[in-house]
Amino acid sequence: MTVKDILDAIQSKDATSADFAALPLPESYRAITVHKDETEMFAGLQTRDKDPRKSIHLDEVPLPELGPGEALVAVMASSVNYNSVWTSIFEPLSTFGFLERYGRTSELAKRHDLPYHIIGSDLAGVVLRTGPGVNAWKPGDEVVAHCLSVELESSDGHNDTMLDPEQRIWGFETNFGGLAEIALVKSNQLMPKPDHLSWEEAAAPGLVNSTAYRQLVSRNGAGMKQGDNVLIWGASGGLGSYATQFALAGGANPICVVSSPQKAEICRSMGAEAIIDRNAEGYKFWKDENTQDPKEWKRFGKRIRELTGGEDIDIVFEHPGRETFGASVFVTRKGGTITTCASTSGYMHEYDNRYLWMSLKRIIGSHFANYREAWEANRLIAKGKIHPTLSKTYSLEDTGQAAYDVHRNLHQGKVGVLCLAPEEGLGVRDEEMRAKHIDAINRFRNV
Numbered sequence: 001m002t003v004k005d006i007l008d009a010i011q012s013k014d015a016t017s018a019d020f021a022a023l024p025l026p027e028s029y030r031a032i033t034v035h036k037d038e039t040e041m042f043a044g045l046q047t048r049d050k051d052p053r054k055s056i057h058l059d060e061v062p063l064p065e066l067g068p069g070e071a072l073v074a075v076m077a078s079s080v081n082y083n084s085v086w087t088s089i090f091e092p093l094s095t096f097g098f099l100e101r102y103g104r105t106s107e108l109a110k111r112h113d114l115p116y117h118i119i120g121s122d123l124a125g126v127v128l129r130t131g132p133g134v135n136a137w138k139p140g141d142e143v144v145a146h147c148l149s150v151e152l153e154s155s156d157g158h159n160d161t162m163l164d165p166e167q168r169i170w171g172f173e174t175n176f177g178g179l180a181e182i183a184l185v186k187s188n189q190l191m192p193k194p195d196h197l198s199w200e201e202a203a204a205p206g207l208v209n210s211t212a213y214r215q216l217v218s219r220n221g222a223g224m225k226q227g228d229n230v231l232i233w234g235a236s237g238g239l240g241s242y243a244t245q246f247a248l249a250g251g252a253n254p255i256c257v258v259s260s261p262q263k264a265e266i267c268r269s270m271g272a273e274a275i276i277d278r279n280a281e282g283y284k285f286w287k288d289e290n291t292q293d294p295k296e297w298k299r300f301g302k303r304i305r306e307l308t309g310g311e312d313i314d315i316v317f318e319h320p321g322r323e324t325f326g327a328s329v330f331v332t333r334k335g336g337t338i339t340t341c342a343s344t345s346g347y348m349h350e351y352d353n354r355y356l357w358m359s360l361k362r363i364i365g366s367h368f369a370n371y372r373e374a375w376e377a378n379r380l381i382a383k384g385k386i387h388p389t390l391s392k393t394y395s396l397e398d399t400g401q402a403a404y405d406v407h408r409n410l411h412q413g414k415v416g417v418l419c420l421a422p423e424e425g426l427g428v429r430d431e432e433m434r435a436k437h438i439d440a441i442n443r444f445r446n447v
């Protein structure tokens, strides 16, 4: 039995759930990995010079054992997220530490602590097998997976699955991720695949769409409302391309920051009007490595006021971190919110706290999304209210190049990876709905 037989079953229109359940599973499959014995390979290099093409491998790996509450999924397509870039450059720390720590928690979790890490936190595919106790999904179901892995065993409880003490990001803090021909997930990560999208389009939004939804829309994040001025850094990037859509769809006013005329054009094509090209306008928030320049914060704020008719920012959608955080705090209006989920340019932030406390601003930390938020974000995709921002698709063999492009900021929106899918465009079930949204679905492809 090989993965080719699985693909034949997926592509056969007549295959039933019973047919999928009867398919013998292969003993091994191809997966994108990083290797534990290479974690020092970039020692001494600057972050920018660490090249994911050197650390990312395509290996034949054994099929993991299927445990209670879990599912094995044939992955048709996945996507590259920035967390896979972090894993591949072993920053801010090696993810093998996460696997080792997880492995200590239970007999079942020990499987994850291996000398290789199968990465990837998105997938669209077909359920192959479910473990004991799984009733909601069956072999043959077409699914996407969100990347929240929780144990829900903590007796003191919580009302937000992101607060679980054993909360992990699948494919980053656990093994057997989505950049592979087969993935192992907890079955409660699964959600229905949107019918009007191809495999690679369906796989692309997952992680970033859910994260942007919590960070910007959910009451656990900024709780955006109609009319809010929302400053969106990297507005055509992975997170930003969804934040921009949420702002527009929710009646807010996105102020999109980008770094090229091409990216500005993408934001315009999504419907944004207020756009700042940070390169063209030459903002330099740091005079040197240790000194910020408040004059530059003011110049940036003045430009925002020009674009908003004199108003300041209600919500900053932050993720670049050290380089921009001082400016983000400054330009926020009295009582406004800075919501942050990352620190791409450095995690030791510096800002002038007088502008925070005197103007009663709030900083909110946000991370991925709870089950409900991930579901709501996927539902908006399925209803055609929010669209994938896929710009380019790579083969599994070229995942290293895809991660390199994301690391070097050479990409737009999201980049996809074909895993089992032999070509792009497959898996669409609702052509009529697709036709209605085709321009929006293709928006990022045409740049």
Ligand SMILES: C/C=C/C(=O)SCCNC(=O)CCNC(=O)[C@H](O)C(C)(C)COP(=O)(O)OP(=O)(O)OC[C@H]1O[C@@H](n2cnc3c(N)ncnc32)[C@H](O)[C@@H]1OP(=O)(O)O
Residues within 6 Å of the ligand: 082, 083, 086, 091, 092, 093, 147, 169, 207, 211, 341, 342, 368
């Ligand atoms: C969905 C996609 C998401 C993304 O893309 S996010 C971007 C990528 N992700 C990242 O960059 C984050 C990667 N993760 C990390 O960098 C680390 O993961 C953290 C910094 C978040 C945590 O660090 P750690 O070393 O894992 O654990 P500690 O919590 O710092 O624990 C160290 C020791 O400190 C103790 N400690 C923790 N809190 C307290 C406290 N409040 N008072 C006293 N001690 C504390 C602990 O117990 C422990 O101790 P003991 O070393 O002895 O075991």
Ligand SMILES: NC(=O)C1=CN([C@@H]2O[C@H](COP(=O)(O)OP(=O)(O)OC[C@H]3O[C@@H](n4cnc5c(N)ncnc54)[C@H](OP(=O)(O)O)[C@@H]3O)[C@@H](O)[C@H]2O)C=CC1
Residues within 6 Å of the ligand: 081, 082, 083, 086, 207, 208, 211, 233, 234, 235, 236, 237, 238, 239, 240, 257, 258, 259, 260, 263, 278, 319, 320, 323, 324, 341, 342, 343, 344, 345, 366, 367, 368, 369, 406, 409, 413
């Ligand atoms: N906590 C969580 O749950 C999540 C965290 N993340 C993290 O968020 C970060 C961004 O992820 P994602 O959006 O997918 O990545 P992308 O690279 O797709 O997009 C980020 C965009 O941010 C802009 N940017 C990058 N560096 C800077 C800088 N120094 N100053 C200003 N703008 C900058 C760039 O846009 P431009 O050049 O046009 O300005 C870039 O395209 C990563 O660190 C990632 O790990 C991502 C998802 C979930």
